[in-house]
Amino acid sequence: ETGVTQTPRHLVMGMTNKKSLKCEQHLGHNAMYWYKQSAKKPLELMFVYNFKEQTENNSVPSRFSPECPNSSHLFLHLHTLQPEDSALYLCASSQASRQGVPEAFFGQGTRLTVV
Amino acid sequence: DAKTTQPNSMESNEEEPVHLPCNHSTISGTDYIHWYRQLPSQGPEYVIHGLTSNVNNRMASLAIAEDRKSSTLILHRATLRDAAVYYCILRWGNEKLTFGTGTRLTIIP
Numbered sequence: 001e002t003g004v005t006q007t008p009r010h011l012v013m014g015m016t017n018k019k020s021l022k023c024e025q026h027l028g029h030n031a032m033y034w035y036k037q038s039a040k041k042p043l044e045l046m047f048v049y050n051f052k053e054q055t056e057n058n059s060v061p062s063r064f065s066p067e068c069p070n071s072s073h074l075f076l077h078l079h080t081l082q083p084e085d086s087a088l089y090l091c092a093s094s095q096a097s098r099q100g101v102p103e104a105f106f107g108q109g110t111r112l113t114v115v
Numbered sequence: 116d117a118k119t120t121q122p123n124s125m126e127s128n129e130e131e132p133v134h135l136p137c138n139h140s141t142i143s144g145t146d147y148i149h150w151y152r153q154l155p156s157q158g159p160e161y162v163i164h165g166l167t168s169n170v171n172n173r174m175a176s177l178a179i180a181e182d183r184k185s186s187t188l189i190l191h192r193a194t195l196r197d198a199a200v201y202y203c204i205l206r207w208g209n210e211k212l213t214f215g216t217g218t219r220l221t222i223i224p
Contacts, residue, residue, distance in 0.1 A: 002160065004158075042216050090159075092159075103164065104159075104212055108158050109157075
């Protein structure tokens with residue numbers, strides 16, 4: 001257990017569906033991230049939130065819509081996805097600290113299959 | 116972003132030490148060297164990080180070259196549970212983690 005919880009762990013959705021991925025952390029962290037990991041590819045950063053504000057969007061298509069209502073929760077809203085969007089979606093969090101360089105904690109991911 | 120170079124794969128026998136190399140010749144003075152690993156079907160997990168001096172923790176040791184252009188992650192006694200992809204990442208402060216392809220470590224029983 002890393003303290004970062006993602007739900008659901010597995011999701012199968014059609015191309016016309018709308019679904020949401022949820023990430024929750026109660027580690028007191030102020031930064032949260034969405035990563036995508038496709039088969040045989042490195043992890044790709046999608047979005048970064050610092051203090052609930054989106055600070056980075058890595059040229060992600062608009063069919064992926066993030067939401068960060070508070071510093072403990074992060075959502076990824078999905079609509080009209082394509083089969084090539086099938087991947088492992090990982091959430092991470094970290095805490096800036098004056099005393100050192102913070103490590104990031106990752107959830108176990110949501111395995112998404114688009115049919 | 117400063118880049119790192121790692122071998123694609125390595126093998127090691129169980130209960131023997133493992134040395135995982137990483138080259139980072141363009142590292143800047145403020146970059147910390149981080150190591151993460153990703154076990155099968157899991158998210159990455161933090162292993163260790165350092166700036167200039169060698170570091171030890173319960174999981175591993177990190178040996179950093181004097182010129183900081185390379186580093187080595189040392190697993191002192193590999194077990195089957197250490198089979199994973201190991202990522203060497205340069206990071207400043209709280210900036211985003213940028214992952215490369217890492218080294219896939221196979222442990223031979």
